[in-house]
Amino acid sequence: EVQLVESGGGLVQPGGSLRLSCAASGFTFSSNWMQWVRQVPGKGLMWVSQINGDGSSVYYADSVKGRFTVSRDNSKNMLYLQMNRLRVDDTAVYYCASDLLILGGDPRDYWGQGTLVTVSS
């Protein structure tokens, strides 16, 4: 069974830093793209970043470029999002999600339960 479990969210002051983690299991983590998507409570989804299987290719939304860094540790099946120079408008639930996985012939993606990041003084 595929599981994605985020952690690391919390309250941080503007300008501060936070590192989110996502523990993956149930699939070949190192072979798959992974992404971070966020959602302000009551608002829509916003893609934040994604990284390929070996970490050599990364993409970021313009609003986080230069402040956030996505990385992964395939030996631990872990995905990370280092968030620096946080702003109030970074407040959101952050989801870790897989790319389309084909397990048992059934393509689908998988999402974690989300972790809330609140940026406030």
Add this chain to the structure above:
Amino acid sequence: QSVLTQPPSASATPGQRVTISCSGSASNIGSNYVMWYQQFPGTAPKLLIFTNNQRPSGVPDRFSGSKSGTSASLAISGLRSEDEADYYCATWDDGLSGRVFGGGTKLTVL
């Protein structure tokens, strides 16, 4: 302002068919596959449609997706009360080099 444009709301009565549109451009929908998600309050999004019109197993065939040019649509037939949720389209944007989501459509089953 989302790159992909969806109507903010839609409504219909049980048993009816409803269609949710998603309008984009040549750099996103026009050149990439579209996915559709369903989301209930307080939960993670669930994939309904991938590669424009394919359903993961377990998704009822009442849900169907289509794409034409720079627009895509999600149709739900035989509407049920449990379909009341938020729906999002998503695709890759070649110009932005990033994934983009529609603003979401809140579906109300009257």
